[in-house]
Amino acid sequence: MREIPVEQFRRTLEHEALQAAIYTATGRLMKERARVVAPEVLPDFEELRDQARQIKRHTLDNLDYYLEQFENAVVKRGGKVVWCKTGKEVVNFLQELAASKHARLIVKSKSMTTEEVSLNEQLAHQHVEVVETDLGEYILQLAGERPYHIVAPALHKTRYEVGELFRDKLGVEKETVPEKQTAIARRALREKFLAADIGITGANFLVADSGAVVLVTNEGNGRLTTTVPKVHVVVAGLEKLIPRAQALPVFLKLLGRSATGQPLTVYTSFLAGPRREGEIDGPEEFYVVLLDNGRTRLLEDGNKRESLYCIRCGACLNHCPVYRKIGGHNYPWVYSGPIGKIITPQFLGLAENAWLPFASSLCGACAEVCPVKIDIPTILLELRKEEQTLALRQGKGRAERLMFRLWAWVMKRPALYEVLGSIAASVLPCKEGQVWVRDIPAMLNRGPVNAWLSQRDFPTLPKASFRQIWRKRVAKG
């Protein structure tokens, strides 16, 4: 099992500027979302969520059918579908493709799926330059970091840091006004777009009946990536399917609103195959890479299957009290926040990420805002249970099990419970007016008790228990 990175957490918590950045950014995204999903603005919001959930459930329950339908439709329009079990296979495919096209430069629009694969590093070995084109991702590529947030990847970077980064890496004057920084990035990236041999994108949706890929971006980098280079490669998780184009309005209305509070994201591209005869521009070749990378494992369990409904809007991150304190880089993999807590252990294996499902207060805010109503808290509980079963099988946690058995045994014996309760009440201090137990006798304050009280409060015990009061009342008649 990987260790819980406690020291790393502490550094984040003590970094005041970073705390403020996470708090304000997520706070703003929450506010923007709330504005556009309010019942007076969007009366059928709940209905849309239900529809989206039903469509996702139906698609995943029949996933093989829709994958084949999608593949046929792509092939019919002159595209090619590549199936990959692992990230390594994706890398191999792209290395071969780059070699056969003598490609030197690849432009990429923001894609979480390719982050799973560490594509950029792998292709760099082959002297192929891969450039991120989303402004946030570009900043992170220059800084050598991974995304901090699913939709706002660079939310932890201040404009001063960006100014220094651009100065050091691009050789420009230090500029701290975001408008001017954006112009610098536009110029630098425009050159890359015009010279690129291959464009790689992710996919927000794969439409089975059309063989189409739907891409949503605000900056226009998605459109440039799929328009200028001669080859377009889509790398998508195989759970991204929806059955028909007519289901898109439901998802598009939910996605923009949940992610950034926009009724519709600026650019929505619906791309079906390479450029057709008569069309003036667009890619000549069109590939869709369908990636498994652990996804099919999630299908086996009917209860946890819904983890794959996720449309990557990031709303659960913004609303999560844990994410809002520890930020995005303290999670072990590319997906952070509540959704990361449930998919990381399921994609990569629970044993290596055993602490993740426990890093939650189970407050349920994530499930409340999820546009496809994924029941994240319940899945967290199931994963906890699985982890405990696993641990017991390995002989761990015996003492804990014994404790709980003892607890259950006592709880089932009212007389004994009462005796122990009154002993506890006499041992624990309960001064007049005191509500919480703050200090207990040093003799008791050690080991697990100390560990427990160092993080929590325990209410003082009342003078008379409920049972005693009840008996008195009954005796009085």
Place this chain on the structure above:
Amino acid sequence: MSRKYVLNKIRTALGRWAGQSADAPLVTRLVIPQMTTEEKVAIFLQAIEKLGGQACRAFSSSEVCALAAECIGEGPAIASNSGILQEYGITALPGVQAGFKDPEELKAACNSSKVGITGTDYALADTGTLVLFSSYEEARMISLLPPIHLAIVPHERILTGLDELFSVLPQPAEVSSSMVLITGPSRTADIEQILVRGVHGPGMIYVIVV
């Protein structure tokens, strides 16, 4: 073969067999409000302005041409091969290039133009969205590379919203390899959540409804 492996794995997990069909998927409810053309135009113009674009109405071809000329200024501008641009005389305005058929020439011209001028296949009133199909009339790059996008929207092309678009057009893939929905100028808030317009696409959109 990974294809076979992945499909087998999925079928085993779901308890399905090869070639098994699926029930019909949920039919999503598409809501199309009743609206007059005038109402749609008004909502559309308002939505464009709200997104940070500029929108106006013209009632004659000379008016369209005059408004377009004002927007283009000295250019250079590049116009798509859309029939209506010729019809209104926009392609004949000074500083406007048109008639590109080769993608490489088009790319160079788009990259050095200040304004890209297109027609519109559909427009969505409630979100202020322009819908463009890639075709021999409309190239993808013209609405994308230049820093300013000027779109001419025939008023009968304005639909109420997304729901109407997908009920008029249940299969966009039949029409073109690329349908793009443009909702306002290109934007980002990646640096400190500060809104900046004009990242990779046009930072300004002008719309003339005819």
